[in-house]
Amino acid sequence: MAEKLIGYPEKLLCPCKGCRNLSHQCISILYEHLVIYGIDPTYKIWFHHGEELSRDDDIETMEAFDSYNLFRATNIDGCDFESHVEGHDDTFMGKIEDADTLLYPQCTKYTKLSSIVALKDKENLQECPTCGTSRWMLDKLTKKENILLSMLIPGPKQPGNNIDIYLEPLVEDLKLLWNEGVDAHDALDNTNFKLRAILMWTIQDFPAYGNLAGCKNKGRFSCPLCGYGTHSEWLKHSGKFSYRGHQKFLQEDHPFRSKRSWFDGEEEHGNPPRIMNGTTIAEHLKDFVNELYVHHKLDVMHIEKNVCESICNTLLDVAGKSKYGLKARLDLQHMGIRSALHPHEKGTRTYLPAALHTLSKLEKELFCKRLFSLKVPDGYSSNIQNFVSMEQCKLMGLKSQDFHILMQQLLSVAIKGLMPVGPRDAIMRLCLFFNRICQRVLDRESIMALENDVIETLCLLERFFPPSFFDVMIHLVVHIGREARLFYMDIILMMSNCVINRRMKILKDYVKNRARPEGRPISKRKEIILTDELLEIAHRYILLNTSVVEPFLEIHLDELKKMNKIYERNSGLLWKKHIQTFSTWMKEKVPMHSSSCDETDLLKWLAYGPRKHAASYTGYIINGQRFHIHDIEKSTQNSGVSIEATTMCRSSAKDVSQVPNLVSYYGVIREIILLDYYIVQIPIFKCDWANVPNVVKVEDSLTLVNLHQSQWSVGRDPFILASQAKQVFYSREHDSSNCGR
Structure with missing residues (x-):
């Protein structure tokens, strides 16, 4: 067919x-x-x-x-x-x-x-013909992955001075955003508005600072803030400029101005240079935006990295990187200062006298050994051991983040007792400055005090270190405090905290077990039975440090004062009686069968007390930090804890009366226990504490703790809430030392 x-x-x-x-x-x-x-x-x-x-x-x-x-x-x-x-x-x-x-x-x-x-036929449609939904993801930029955006310029080399070519389109966009604005849509209110924006300042390392700002960052006037007022002098033998003269930044009546023997042999009567802001730059350049005091911000971490590297290489006398070699000594001789440090020739050899900051071979080995043997908590920094060469006595391969930790925390530990007080104090003051200026919370008064302190610190460094040490990175430290003050750091930190809080909201959504919202164990569970004594001590501590119980503390104190008039006159006896009887009183005050609407189930079970059967762990994560008991051998140190607690104190040994005061305690974790209050489980740390009056002292801005002497007995008060623990780490001063810092 x-x-x-x-x-x-x-x-x-x-x-x-x-x-x-x-x-x-x-x-x-x-x-x-x-x-x-x-x-x-x-x-x-x-x-x-x-x-x-x-x-x-x-x-x-x-x-x-x-x-x-x-x-x-x-x-x-x-x-x-x-x-x-x-x-x-x-x-x-x-x-x-x-x-x-x-x-x-x-x-x-x-x-x-x-x-x-x-x-x-529908490839050019902007909306779905059925439901009308836009084909574009309008909320893409609001996701957490896009909070910070960056522009990467691909290519085998950095653009350098040609960066203005890449930024030219940005300039036009910024003019449009500020002068005219652009239409934007508020998805929350479903309204349109005119969006305006302004670029107030930028942050980059110092070489890029010069490229972006179009100013000099090398040579005689390399400081972009001091400009033509930069105090510089050419070092003939080192072949570079030195940027000293920080005495002129001091107040006119400061005693350092008259210390001729400390510096270049002359008194300082000069004034600090006029800071180059938009107005002063506009006097030299036409058509320059002159409304802002600061146009480009100094990168504190980049400066910190270079300063720390110069200090370490000079102290360890690293070949080719030390700032106190033969050329530096010849410069001292050429300038006619510090004759005791001039090089001496004996036959065919040249001898360099030791400076105050010069470390002997044994001191260099001890410096490196302290860093090599140092154990820090997980996530605190890189493994410092990988960057320390014990054979060559030098540091190698550190990144900016490693120098950041070294400058603010570890360098003071490494140099303790290794040189005379003068140069050691100057270095420690500089470390303390960087530590404070990088804090999350700063007020203007503190910043102004730091500005004055860092000028004195730089002057002290000029007293002990050679002119070749003071490159432009050392000089820029004098301007960090001013920029922190002008940048309204409290507002910036508040904005960054908003981003952190949004991130914390996301992290809180991950919590599955609401009985342990603060943390989780990271080791095997071990069932234990607490003795009546330890159970009472732990239960009492939880009651005294839980917010839901806090209103009852005042009620109990008032009742004790009414019960016996002696407690009104003697706060020490009142506090002692309060601690001894509060848990029993609380159980009677809030019985389990109470029907009061003001008393929650949590409060009733806390008053009732925990079970004797508890869980013990060797590791626990809480508040974003990882803790382990002291007996666990690891390459990191996660057992050190500190807490600020209210205790009864005397002003002297002869003083009979006691008053409550806030005291910092230091110890190590011996056991991690999860107490069971039937409807909630509360993690606590059982610790060995150093006795504060006898074996804890502050020396060279470091806290010295003897963990092997006069420890409190375990039965006295060994527990703290896991949420209260502040993580610390200890470093031995030397092999035979019992002290940790």
Whole structure:
């Protein structure tokens, strides 16, 4: 019948399940295919074999016919299908099959090809024609991954001075944003508003500072803030400029101004240079924005890194990097100052006298050993051991973050007792300055005090260190305090805290067990049974340090005062009685069967007391910090804790009366316990504490703690809440020392 309808051709399209009208076969082979494989069930109207289509035929058949004709007209017309596809790959064959493949199983409307053709007509639509949703993700920039955005300029080299070419489009955009503004949409209020923005300042390292600001950062006037008032002097033998003269930044009546023997042999009567802001720069350059006091901010971490590196290399006398080599001594001789440090020639050898900050070979080894053997908490810093070479007595491979930790925390520990008080005090003061200026909370009065202190510190460094030590990075330290004050650091920190708080909201959503919202154990659970004495001590401490119980503390104190008048006159006896009886009184005050709406279930169970059966762990994470007991041997140190607690104190040994005062205590964790209050589990740390009056003292701004002498007995008061623990780490002063710092 098909042969008759289409005129008895030699070959026909085979409608079997395998060929699916994509292959021409002779009549005999076509018959075999139909017998063996069966006919294609989707081929309902034989339009390929002479049967005509009518308007009443279903849409699937019509589109299948159109799809076939489209591919035939594009790829097959004029040649036999088999000869045409011999040179094509599997991708092409897959496209041919898409012409007759359903879009998805049970689809009665589209094939893969017809769906692509239908979507082609809608490629320029901005909204879904069905629901009207925009095709663009409008909230993409509000996700937490996009809080901070940065622009990366690809290429084998940095743009350098050509950075202005990249920033030219940005300048035009900033002018538009400030002068005219752009239309923006507030998704919360569903309103439109005019958005304006301003670029107030930028932060980059010092080489990029010069590229971006278009100012000098090398040579005689390399300080961009002092400008032409930069105090510099050329060092003939070192072949570079030295930036000293920080006495002129001091007050006019400061005693350092008259210390001729400390510095260059002359009294200082000069004034500090006028700071180069937009107004002063505009006097030299036309068309310069002159409203701002600061246009580009100094990168404190970059300065800190270079300062710390110079100090360490000079103290350890690293070859090629020390600032106190032969050339530096020849400069002293050329300038006619510090004659005791001039080089001496004896025969063919040149001897360099030791300076006050010069470390002996044993002191260098002790300096490196302190850093090499130092164990810090997890996440505190990189492994310092990897950067210390004990054979060469030098530091290698430190990054900016490592220098940041070294300058603010570890350098003071490493140099303690290794040099005379003068140079050691100057270095420690500089470390303390960087530590304080980088605090999260700063007020203007504190910053102004730091500004004055750092000028004195730089003057002390000038007294002990050679002129070659004072490169421009050392000089820039004098301007850090001013910039911190002008940048309204309290506002900046408040804004950064907002970002942190948003992140904390996300982290809190991850908490699954509301019974332990503060942390989680990181070791195997061990069941223990507490003695009645330890259980009472732990329970009492939790009651005295839980916010929900706090209102009852005052009630109990008032009742004790009314009970006995002696407690009103003697606060020491009152406090002692309060601690001894509060847990028993609390259990009677808030009974389990109480129906008062003011008393929550948590308060009732806290008053009732914990179970004797508890869980013990060797590790615990809380407040983002990882703690382990002291007996666990690790490459890091996570057992040191500190806490500020209120205790009864005497002003002297002869004083009988006691008053409550806030005291810092230091200790190590011996056991981590999870107390079970039936509806809530509370983690506590059992610690060995150093006795504050006897074995804790402050020396060279470091806290010295003897952890092996006069420790409190375990039964006295060993517990603290895990949430109260402040993590600290200890470093031995030397191998035979019992003190940790």
